[in-house]
Amino acid sequence: MNEDYSEWTKVSNGKTETYFGYSVGLAHLTSATNNVLIGAPKDNYDQCKNSGFSKTGVIFSCSSTTDDSCSKFCVHNLESTLGRDIQNVSNAWLGVNIDINPRKEEFVTCGHRWKSVYVDDQYVKTFYMKGFCVVTTLNGSKSRRLLLMKSDNITAGGTSVKYTQDGQKIIVGVLGRDKYPGGIILFPNVGPNPDGKPMLLSSNIDNNYAGYAVASGKFFNNKYEYSVMGVPRDGSGAVLIIDETNHIVQRLQSESKEIGSYFGMKLCVADVNKDGLDDLLVGAPMEPGQSREEGQVIVYLSDGKKLQKKLVLFGDKEEGARFGSAMTLIGDIDQDGFIDIAIGAPYENNQEGAIYIYNTNKEGLPSTYSQKITGKDAAMGKDMKGFGISISDSVDVNNDSCPDFLVGAYLSNQVRLLFSRPVLDLNLELLPESQKINFAEYNCPNHGNKAVCFKVKLKFSYVQNNNQIPPKIDLEGQLATGSQSQMNLSRGVQSFGFKLETGKKLEKEFHIIVKEHPNIFQPIHITIQMALAKNATCKICPILRTKTFLKKIPFELECGDDDKCTTDLKVSASTTLKYLLYQKEEKFDIKVVVSNGNNHAYNSFATFVFPKYLQYIQAIKYKVQPDFECSTDSSAEEDMVHCTLGNPLPKNTNSTFALKFSSTGTIDQPENAINISVKTKSFEKPQDLKNNKITIKIPNRMKASTEFYGNSNPDLLTSETKNITVTHVLAIYNHGPSPLFGVTLNVTLPSLLKERPDLIQRICKNPSCPTSFDWQTISKGSNRQVKIVFIVNEKIHSVKKDLKYLETKAILARKDHRLYIADKNQWPWKISVQTAFQIEQEPIAWWIILLCILGGIFILALFIVLCWWLGFFKRNKVNRDEDQKSFAASEKLSNEPEENNVVPEKNTNSDDKFL
Incomplete structure (x- = not known):
């Protein structure tokens, strides 16, 4: 960026709505007092000799060293040559273009809306918009008019104008419109009023606007200069390369699919690749992109035989910018020996405008710009509109060996002189x-x-x-x-x-x-x-x-001369966990072995991917490199742990470690298995990647300790009970650790409920009185309860004397058993809830009681007789005399001493009172 638009910018301002800055020209400082030329095609020559016309268009001459030092430049006496009876200069748009002769101190400007007047015998005037051009010296001392009106079949002559590169000819564009064909008129730049050579197209088709832009260049050799004309309304646009015989040497047709892209509206000739042959830039400012009228510039390079499309420039692709409305060579502003190009986009950013600078180099013209200057950048505190509608050729204005150039902003009637810096x-x-x-x-x-x-x-x-x-x-x-x-x-x-x-x-x-x-x-x-x-x-x-x-x-690597470090990693993994209980917190390890069978493995990693309901705890090191470590990554849908295996992991070595996980028990829905994948990463050949990943599948199992029971309230009905409410309660309780899924309860009610609704009725809060219940989930520690309520009539005791109980049966089932363990044989559960009835006993007749008493007496008497007959009541008599003799003999024997019996001497010294 070496265009300064702050301190080193000169400002020129014109009157409102005069289009001051629609065209600009910058001349070398020689004998001319002012070297800045500015066109204002809607201003009027009120300072020159009054011709009686209005809004003729004006050329301003300004100083490049002082702000707002402009004066109107009388390029021609509009009245002296032609009277007002044969011309009308009002709204002629003089100053619509400016081109300065590269070899002489002169410039040419045109007014393409100048009208000639034809007066017939009845003095009826007919106006013909032929246009006119004037060549004027920079000091204003001399001027001459190019006689376009000699050609009867032209219109809007001077829509474009350009000196040839040697300054010896002037190319004037004649607009192809209505019934008039377009093309160019080639004027020799000699003599006071030279005749031009019309080179028009043979016919005009649908107002193709041939001649809207003109240029010249040495495209195919460095001696002959070809003329170029734009035909922007020939379909989607075209550009013609013609020689002096009006022969079309080459036709460049727009490749756009959009009618109205105005391909050929602006032309710029430059040797962008410095091969000695001119190349061509073609503007298509109305070309749409993602939005309308973004504009583009197509670059054609010469190969010595023809121009070939090389690249397309787009600017910033802003809506309505009309990039390519102006294009000019601005010299070598970056001083690298290659010319640079400025391209205008005058309607960018709500008509604020901008210019884009492209610095060519030894590779040619780059596809991206090096600097962008917006209208806001160059506004200097003023409102800026239409910045980039015109760009002048470059001149070293301040003698710093750097090219400077002008940029017009006609919608705000301003011009900026931009200075390059060394x-x-x-x-x-x-x-x-x-x-x-x-x-x-x-x-x-x-x-x-x-x-x-x-x-x-x-x-x-x-x-x-x-x-x-x-x-x-x-x-x-x-x-x-x-x-x-x-x-x-x-x-x-x-x-x-x-x-x-x-x-x-x-x-x-x-x-x-x-x-x-x-x-x-x-x-x-x-x-x-x-x-x-x-x-x-x-x-x-x-x-x-x-x-x-x-x-x-670079880093120093130990991988041979090529430093490619091709490795061959292989991973294996295992776990001792047979299964994981669903929604039970449990810790387990995944043991991994990574082996390297080739060169040192630099930047080698093992990545674990696992569900978010598992939690990584720590890494357990068995045999690893000193710089082994693991870190977590929770940014993706699944959690990850990245482990560095070593930098490097040497060849023919293993890295053995384990990762400890914990199940959080927070998963919402059960899965058949949890997957934990391990994948290694290093620099390997594609055929060696097949053993770099392994997935551990741990079955997911469920266990739910279930309690299913029922009771009746009351559990017994007696005859004294009047109308009473009986409640049968069925209850399910899950002790866990896993939830119960898909549980159904089917209840069978007492049959008496249908047989005798007058004796027993069911009371329900729900009008449908369901007997089936479906529970999707019964979580750990939760229960479900069903109450079935009956009203029992007291008449049931007399009507149904043989009724022993009211019975409600229930079956508890589970839809899916595949993940559950240890309780498959318990399902389905079956229970019965009963309410017992007390049966009323009838009174016993008196004769039955008497018969029973008499029967008892008879049996007792019979028993006594039987005992007597068996001798139960008879006893043996005792012989008392023999008993007395036997007793006396035994007494006598006990009083005689034994032969060997020794009576011990009494110890009178003993302190014991009792032996």
């Missing part, structure tokens, strides 16, 4: 202390940890190759190291500033820290951004040709 070639050498980074050499601290560091030295210098470049200059820069490294232990960017003197070198040194786990296949990018200091004191500060410098420093 270009400074800054030399910068970026010298790292080593050509490769050893990432295994931890040579500096980083927040208490060891890190890999290296130094970079910068050397700055410049040469004063332009007298406008100061001998000393203040510069500021920024060193950025990208995402793999950082500066000052925390940041990856560091700013600096210094004063540089021409012819001397200045050095700066920076310390760079490599971040942990870098991608060693990607080099460290060190980018230097340079700019002039904001407080620079130079009067006309230069522009840096190169603002960005880049150095790439």
